[in-house]
Amino acid sequence: MVGTGRETLGGMTEKPGNDVAHLPLIGGHISLDFANTASSRTPGGKVERVHRFEDLLVWSERAGTATPAEVAALRAAARVDPTGAHRVLARALKFREALYRIFSATAAGQECQRPDLDTLNAVLQDALAHRALATTGVVTGWTWVHERSDLTRLLWPIALAAADLLTGSEVDRVKECGNSPCSWLFLDRSRNRSRRWCEMRDCGNRVKVRAFAARRRRGA
């Protein structure tokens, strides 16, 4: 989109960086940043930034969930198997929306829906089946064991990270932006847990401007 980068979409001013190559990674956790590759989740207003398998590759390299060499290998594999790439893209979007609903419910203190947990668990089990210890004589950490052409590999680190967050001590710091319907998620690591917006200069300012205008209308 050519223009100011802050066009109005779906009743909400679009965020700067309207593509995965420039989208701010403000979630404080890769599973939340992945959920944030869509926003403004309202009927007819949802803003989608993952349109092609290539977008998954670009996001994964930026987020650090795949190395440049891995991304190059998967890009080549996707060219050989465009049908497979399209299938993984569809699975990624379904997985991402399940993640969004799980963390949105968590932030609101509500129960997660069973189908969403099933979707996360399916990717998680896939990921764990490809986990192994990396060794050079001594154990040096975790690694992935898989065919270099396995395109679903892009989802595995996100699923593991999501599981870690959901079962860890920071789960009660997961929040959803207070500027409805932004729908971005973030980890509130502020000392007094007072963070309300995905980005103060973005959603926070918009809410303040709206509140100021409302006060003016009331004559306050």
Ligand SMILES: [Zn+2]
């Ligand atoms: Zn926001």
